[in-house]
Amino acid sequence: MVKKTVVYTENAPKPIGPYSQAIAVHNPDRLIFVSGQIPIDPETGEIVKGDIREQARQAIDNLVEVLEAAGATVDDVVKVTVYLSDMNDYAEFNEIYEEYFGHSKPARAVVEVSKLPKGVKVEIEAIAAL
Incomplete structure (x- = not known):
């Protein structure tokens, strides 16, 4: 596992969710750039219908599968980086996100966009360092 350090300063705002102000990565052997994942069920190829919680869980599950591969x-x-079609879903999304990333707290940005592929509520991409 690559050595990474959480960067924190009192001179910038404290994180308001399950993320860090920054992560410093020391001499990674490999970087993995995971394309945006949306809530598609890989078995059926269909969009997971439902609220932000259900869609967030599927999008993150897809991200985890790509990471593992x-x-x-x-x-x-x-x-x-998280893209939400409605920032009013932020708190509910954060609850699901924290289940997966709450212990590691990578650096993160969440932005609201006017539209996502296939009309989904969330898309999530990531960078991993090994």
């Missing part, structure tokens, strides 16, 4: 885990993730 590359030989990584959520503990190796150093940066996440």
Whole structure:
């Protein structure tokens, strides 16, 4: 596992969710850039219908599967970008996100976008370092 350090300063705002102000990565052998994952059920190829919680769980499960296929885990993730179609879903999304990333707290950005592929509520991408 690559050595990573959580960066924290009192001179910037404290994180308001399950993420770090920054992550410093020391001499990684490999970086993995995971494309945006949306809530598609890999068995059926269909969009998971339901609320943000159900869609978030499927999108993150898909992300985890891609990480594992590359030989990584959520503990190796150093940066996440989340796209929400409605920022009012932020708190509920965060609850699901924390189940997966709450212990590792990679650096993260969450942005609201006007539209996502296939009309989904969430898309999530990540960078992992090994």
